[in-house]
Amino acid sequence: MDQESLRWWLSPATLGLLGLVIGSFLNVVIHRLPLMLERQWRRDSAEMLGQPLPEEGPPLNLVRPRSRCPHCERPVRWHENIPVLGWLLLRGRCAGCRQPISLRYPVIELLTGALFALAAWRVGPQLPVLLWCAFLAVLVALAFIDWDTTLLPDDLTQPLLWGGLIVSALGWTVPLPSALWGAVAGYLALWGVYWLFKLTTGKEGMGYGDFKLLAAIGAWLGPSMLLPVLIGASVLGTAVGLVMKASGALREGRYVPFGPFLAGAGGAVFLLGTQTVLEWLGFGF
Ligand SMILES: [Zn+2]
Incomplete structure (x- = not known):
């Protein structure tokens, strides 16, 4: 063409x-x-x-x-x-x-x-724009499914992760080492937070689906974007949680799932552009 x-x-x-x-x-x-x-x-x-x-x-x-x-x-x-x-x-x-x-x-x-x-x-x-459209579409599906059911199905998170590694290996997104270490660091970051939270409070703050989703986002965006995604997701998630609690929309004992905010922040970081995000964080040059 x-x-x-x-x-x-x-x-x-x-x-x-x-x-x-x-x-x-x-x-x-x-x-x-x-x-x-x-x-x-x-x-x-x-x-x-x-x-x-x-x-x-x-x-x-x-x-x-x-x-x-x-x-x-x-x-x-x-x-x-x-x-x-x-x-x-x-x-x-x-x-x-x-x-x-x-x-x-x-x-x-x-x-x-x-x-x-x-x-x-x-x-x-x-042509790689079509891959990024697929990335965003899967994030939309995951965000709404998690919001409705507090589930992040493996049927979506796993293909997103493998897809991210494969398109990187084909040279269409970030370099392969970035995709690989992005996936590893994404998984381990939330896995670490999960166990820290569980050992100190005895409660489960999130699920394994969240680790897999951040691993997938890391495979698409590379490790340097994980911190901006986590910060964005935490700020948004906390704000929505507080508003829902104050307005009584969140029933006692229920919690706001983290997945929609991870997905939202992952999509936003891609659309804003990694360079812009790094500049905001003071790493720009
Ligand atoms: Zn009808």
């Missing part, structure tokens, strides 16, 4: 539109992946305990069944499935039963579109 067509296909406008469509798919992943994992765990436990397999109902995966209204089961028509526009055409209500459709669907589509457009602006018209 020549430079002229790359400039068109990888422009912020084109990738922004692609982001809207991918965001629509992420809505399905965010909703269904935790349900699919729960079924899998029930099956595995029954098998291990030698119990009869649980009743499951119709098959569920990322493609089937087709999207339908959770209230009246009315299938979503193709034009209602168009990102953002579908929701606007329906004025945020199911055409069958008039029950409201969550504003979160178009918000996730718009967010993904905006992130893809920003990635295009940051990287420029060259």
Whole structure:
């Protein structure tokens, strides 16, 4: 492909539109992946305990069944499935039963579109921008799944980590030693905090999913970006936690998951550019 067509296909406008469509798919992943994992765990436990397999109902995966209204089961028509526009055409209500459709669907589509457009602006018209879009898309899915369920599924964190190492080995992102040590340091940093917290307070402050997520972010951004990501995530997480506690949105005994803030800070550090972030921290030259 020549430079002229790359400039068109990888422009912020084109990738922004692609982001809207991918965001629509992420809505399905965010909703269904935790349900699919729960079924899998029930099956595995029954098998291990030698119990009869649980009743499951119709098959569920990322493609089937087709999207339908959770209230009246009315299938979503193709034009209602168009990102953002579908929701606007329906004025945020199911055409069958008039029950409201969550504003979160178009918000996730718009967010993904905006992130893809920003990635295009940051990287420029060259093919690795598509890898960075994939990186951001997986972060969006992880952030919302963790927020809903306090789970960071291995099915997303592990491919993100290996993907980061592979694209680095192919010379498309940071140099391979940076990716490798970024992954190792990312995992160990939170693993260390976890054990320090557990040995001093007897409580678990986060889960193993958080270590794997920071390892993956380290593989994409390199070790020098881990501290900025951790600082950003901690500041944001603490602020949101305090606001939720003060407003009563956080029930007693519940906690705010750390994953959404790690993912948010990881994406933000990439979009701001590593050089800018280092300058802010006083390491600029
Ligand atoms: Zn309905």
